Amino acid sequence: MTPGSTNVAGTIIGQGITIEGELTSDEEVVVAGTIRGKLSADGPVTIEAGALVEADVSAASLAVGGTVTGNVSAAERVDLLGGARLIGDVKAARLTIADGASFKGNVDMDV
Numbered sequence: 001m002t003p004g005s006t007n008v009a010g011t012i013i014g015q016g017i018t019i020e021g022e023l024t025s026d027e028e029v030v031v032a033g034t035i036r037g038k039l040s041a042d043g044p045v046t047i048e049a050g051a052l053v054e055a056d057v058s059a060a061s062l063a064v065g066g067t068v069t070g071n072v073s074a075a076e077r078v079d080l081l082g083g084a085r086l087i088g089d090v091k092a093a094r095l096t097i098a099d100g101a102s103f104k105g106n107v108d109m110d111v
Contacts, residue, residue, distance in 0.1 A: 010043065015050070029059070031066070049083055062092075064101075075111070 010027030013019060017033035028043040034052045039045065045059035051066035061076040064084040072078060073091040080086055082100035091108040 011041075013051075047084075049081075056088075071105075073111075 011025045011029045013029070013031045013033045013035060015032045018036070019034070020036045022038045023029070023035060023040070025041040025043065027041070028045070029039065029041045030046045030048065031051045031053060032048045036054045039053065039055050039057045039059075041059040043059070044061045044063070045057060047053055047062070047064045047066045047068055049065040053066065053068045054070060056070045057068065057072045059074050061078070062072055062074045063079045063081060064086055065081040067085045069087045071088045071091070072086070076092070077094040077096070078090050078092040080097045080101035080103055082098045084098070084101040086102070087104045089106045089108070091111060093109060093111050095107055095109065097103055
């Protein structure tokens with residue numbers, strides 16, 4: 001990062017955008033829209049409040065504020081923020097579930 005620059009996500013899926021298929025990124029991904037299929041990122045992934053992800057997700061870390069239906073795996077951690085909804089299995093070294101989040105699935109922390 002150059003001096004004076006701001007930290008901006010590498011890939012942003014904005015509100016009103018729907019992607020169907022496989023999305024692969026080697027940097028951070030922020031989802032505010034809809035993804036159906038598969039999402040893989042070498043960097044962190046953030047699913048914002050109001051976003052809908054019907055996909056398997058793998059990332060360095062995952063923060064969920066919206067709705068995810070699918071299995072998720074993270075090298076570091078998965079955070080379910082208040083208001084988040086996750087239906088699927090989680091594979092991560094750490095999992096946090098905030099008050100107000102809902103989760104239905106299995107957890108594998110042996111990574």
